Amino acid sequence: MxxxxxxxxxxxxxxxxxxxxxxxxxxxxxxxxxxxxxxxxxxxxxxxxxxxxxxxxxxxxxxxxxxxxxxxxxxxxxxxxxxxxxxxxxxxxxHPADPHLPALAATAFGHAAKALLSRLGLVATGELTMVGYRPGRRAVLRAATDGGDVWLKVVRPRRLDSIVGAHLACAEAGLPVPTLRGWAPDGLLVLDSAVGTPAAETRWSPRSLLDSVDALRAQISGVVWDRPAPSIADRLGWYAGHAGDAVEVQRLVAGIRTLLANATVREDTVVHGDMHFGQLFLAGDGAGISGMIDVDTLGRGDAAEDSAAFIAHAVASARLTGVEHRARIRGLADAALERWDDPRVRGFTGIHLLGQANSARVHGDTTGAQTLYATAQRIVDGGSAGDQTEET
Missing domain, CATH: 3.10.450 (Nuclear Transport Factor 2; Chain: A,)
Known part of the structure; x- marks a missing residue:
C-alpha cells in the first residue's frame, strides 16, 4: 500500500x-x-x-x-x-456494467431498448433518460416514443417473473397500475406512464389524500398474491452497523428494538411494500388516486410496513422540499402517524429514517443526518413526525 x-x-x-x-x-x-x-x-x-x-x-x-x-x-x-x-x-x-442487471448496459446505450420497443410497435423518438438507479437492484429509464413516453425498468432476471406477476395481479384486481407493454427475459420491462398527475406535483389536503390512500390500501389487500413482502425490519442490523457509535444513534437503535420486541405482530395482508406519495398519481378533478407505480415489492406482510414507509418518506421529503410546501408535507407525515399509529408503525418508521440518516451522512449532509436521527427518536418515543427544526 x-x-x-x-x-x-x-x-x-x-x-x-x-x-x-x-x-x-x-x-x-x-x-x-x-x-x-x-x-x-x-x-x-x-x-x-x-x-x-x-x-x-x-x-x-x-x-x-x-x-x-x-x-x-x-x-x-x-x-x-x-x-x-x-x-x-x-x-x-x-457503471453501467452492473453484473446483477445484465440488461442495463445495452439498455442504457439504447440498443436493447430500441429493439424491444420496435417489437412492441413503438418507435423511439429521442434519447433514453436515466431517472433512477439502485446498483445491484434496478434501474428506471424514460423513453420518448411515437406513442408517448414509456418507462423501461431493468431488474435482476431472477426477479422478472415475480414483478411481471405482481403487475398482472394488481391489474386483475382493478388497481390503477400502468399498462405493462412487454418484457424481456434478461430483466427488462416496458410500461406505459401512469394516469394522472404525480401527487408530489399537485395540491391535496392531508386528510383527503390519506382517505384515498386508505381506500387504495384496502384494494391492495384484496389482490390474490402469496409471495412474502420484504420487511424493513430485516435492514435494522445493517443500518445500525453503518450508523456509527454516537450515543444518540445507539439510543435510537435500542429504542427501535424495544418497540418491536414488545409490539404485537398482526396477521399479514397484501401490501405494496414501498408505499409513499411519490408512487401515487391523482386525477385532475381531485377525485382520488388514478395511478400507482412500483409494485415490485408487492407481497404478504404487516400493514405497518406500508404505513411506516409512507410516513418516513414524507418526513424525508419535507427536508428536501421548498419552504412553501414543507409545512404541508410535514402535516401529511403527522396526520398519517396519527391515523395509523401503533408501536410497529413507529418502530418501522424509525428504521426507515435511520437508513435515510445514514444516506445523508454518506453524502456529507451531517446536519440533515442529525435532523433525521432526532426525528426518528421522537417518533420512536411516541412523539409527532413533523415538528422538525426549520432549515434554510
Whole structure:
C-alpha cells in the first residue's frame, strides 16, 4: 500500500481499500487528469453491501461500485475476488456494467431498448433518460416514443417473473397500475406512464389524500398474491452497523428494538411494500388516486410496513422540499402517524429514517443526518413526525 493512501479520508473504509487496491493511486489522490474518489452511495445487498465511488469531478463515465453481496450473477462484468467465484467475496464494476442487471448496459446505450420497443410497435423518438438507479437492484429509464413516453425498468432476471406477476395481479384486481407493454427475459420491462398527475406535483389536503390512500390500501389487500413482502425490519442490523457509535444513534437503535420486541405482530395482508406519495398519481378533478407505480415489492406482510414507509418518506421529503410546501408535507407525515399509529408503525418508521440518516451522512449532509436521527427518536418515543427544526 502506498504511504499517501493513509491520508485519504476513506482510508479506514474496507470497500474503498478494495477499490484502492484495484485502481492504485487514482483512487487516493489527484494526479493530473486522475481525480481522487469519494463515496457517493452505500446500500445493503445480499450478505454485504454495494458501495459507489465517483471522482471529485462528477464524471458520469467514471463510477465504480464495490459489491460484497456474494449474490450469484450470470456473468461477471468486472473484477471478482475470492476462492469461490460463483459467490465471490467481492466484485468491482464500473457503471453501467452492473453484473446483477445484465440488461442495463445495452439498455442504457439504447440498443436493447430500441429493439424491444420496435417489437412492441413503438418507435423511439429521442434519447433514453436515466431517472433512477439502485446498483445491484434496478434501474428506471424514460423513453420518448411515437406513442408517448414509456418507462423501461431493468431488474435482476431472477426477479422478472415475480414483478411481471405482481403487475398482472394488481391489474386483475382493478388497481390503477400502468399498462405493462412487454418484457424481456434478461430483466427488462416496458410500461406505459401512469394516469394522472404525480401527487408530489399537485395540491391535496392531508386528510383527503390519506382517505384515498386508505381506500387504495384496502384494494391492495384484496389482490390474490402469496409471495412474502420484504420487511424493513430485516435492514435494522445493517443500518445500525453503518450508523456509527454516537450515543444518540445507539439510543435510537435500542429504542427501535424495544418497540418491536414488545409490539404485537398482526396477521399479514397484501401490501405494496414501498408505499409513499411519490408512487401515487391523482386525477385532475381531485377525485382520488388514478395511478400507482412500483409494485415490485408487492407481497404478504404487516400493514405497518406500508404505513411506516409512507410516513418516513414524507418526513424525508419535507427536508428536501421548498419552504412553501414543507409545512404541508410535514402535516401529511403527522396526520398519517396519527391515523395509523401503533408501536410497529413507529418502530418501522424509525428504521426507515435511520437508513435515510445514514444516506445523508454518506453524502456529507451531517446536519440533515442529525435532523433525521432526532426525528426518528421522537417518533420512536411516541412523539409527532413533523415538528422538525426549520432549515434554510
Amino acid at each position: 502506498h504511504a499517501h493512501a493513509r491520508l485519504h479520508p476513506l482510508h479506514s473504509d474496507p470497500d474503498f481499500m478494495l477499490l484502492h487496491e484495484a485502481l492504485g493511486d487514482v483512487a487516493a489522490e489527484p494526479r493530473g487528469d486522475d481525480m481522487a474518489l469519494r463515496l457517493i452511495s452505500r446500500e445493503p445487498l445480499g450478505e454485504g453491501s454495494v458501495s459507489g465511488f465517483a471522482p471529485m469531478t462528477n464524471s458520469p463515465e467514471q463510477t465504480w461500485y464495490v459489491d460484497t453481496s456474494r449474490l450469484p450473477v450470470r456473468t461477471e462484468t468486472g473484477l471478482a475476488t475470492g476462492d469461490d467465484l460463483t459467490r465471490p467475496d467481492a466484485r468491482i464494476w464500473t
